[in-house]
Amino acid sequence: MTRGKLTLPEIGGQAEALKAAWEQLKKQEQWAQAHIGNEKYDEVVFIGSGSSYYQAQVMASTYRLWLGRSATALPSSDIFLFRDQSVARSRQALLVGVSRSGESSEVILALEAVKDLPNWSTCGITCYEDSRLGRMTECLVSPLGKEQSTVMTKSFSSMTYMMQAAIALVAGGASSAELAAVPGLQGDVVARGRAFAENLVESNNFNKYIYLGMGAYFGLAQEVCLKLKEMSYVWTESYGTLEFRHGPKSVVEPGTLVCLLLSEQARSYELKVAEEMKAYGAFVLLVTTAKGDDTGFADAVFEIGGGSLGDEARAVMYLPVLQYLGFYTAMKRGVDPDHPRNLTQVVKI
Missing domain, CATH: 3.40.50.10490 (Glucose-6-phosphate isomerase like protein; domain 1)
Structure with a gap:
């Protein structure tokens, strides 16, 4: 390859x-x-x-x-x-x-x-x-x-x-001890994330991609949105989770992937948004600490673990599976994620 x-x-x-x-x-x-x-x-x-x-x-x-x-x-x-x-x-x-x-x-x-x-x-x-x-x-x-x-x-x-x-x-306080645990958890997240993303891409054909996140996860949602766009040239958007309901949700229809980076702090509110998007015909992917009775409606759930950590400490654990999603989407479309068109490693004015 x-x-x-x-x-x-x-x-x-x-x-x-x-x-x-x-x-x-x-x-x-x-x-x-x-x-x-x-x-x-x-x-x-x-x-x-x-x-x-x-x-x-x-x-x-x-x-x-x-x-x-x-x-x-x-x-x-x-x-x-x-x-x-x-x-x-x-x-x-x-x-x-x-x-x-x-x-x-x-x-x-x-x-x-x-x-x-x-x-x-x-x-x-x-x-x-x-x-x-x-x-x-x-x-x-x-x-x-x-x-x-x-x-x-x-x-x-x-x-x-x-x-x-x-x-x-x-x-x-506790934040330093929480972060100390993350490198030891990341290897498992990377390994499982690769297989999960590859299977998701091979099993589905999406025509729209939406990433949602709140708090520290808003920046992550923007980043994984950009990764898919850079690597595979597909049009995708990112929003604050609850903000998506105020107009942008009009684009949701069958064939739309809505990926929610689910926090624990706002879990119940965020899941209400995801359920609404499911009702509009979206394929709902949840990336979360752990599944529960409240996530059963989703089409796919990726568990990152780290349930004893706070949302901020877990932040980088959300990235691998969604970076792989961009990678395998690019591979399926026959483009090279190493060298995206129009882009360079360093942007200079």
């Missing part, structure tokens, strides 16, 4: 990438305390472009919950083009650049735009320590996040997990 020869093992390498990120953070505890743990900042602003922006959303959501402090996620371009509309100019702000390559033009431009402003500080997270981002500001580095394929898979998981671990380190 030549198509997908890069992407497939990279999706499969997530457990090892998470373990390496956890060990690397032990070496960079000072970074976490100096930046994430620094209470002088009124606002922490996580920025990225494309998938990195969706990572930033998960990071900001986790930061707000575990530290109880203000954080936001923005596209990188909002900072160098619309900074004062995006962040109140009077606030002491920490700008956290998120970039797999560390070379994304928009992230670099954003950091350069604030470097001489007295109320702004910067840091970052990347997979390439010798990148421009890594040289211009202090960065967390995911050592096994490096990828050859164009689309982000294990880099997304490992960087998101590593930043969450840094937040947990500062927060203390």
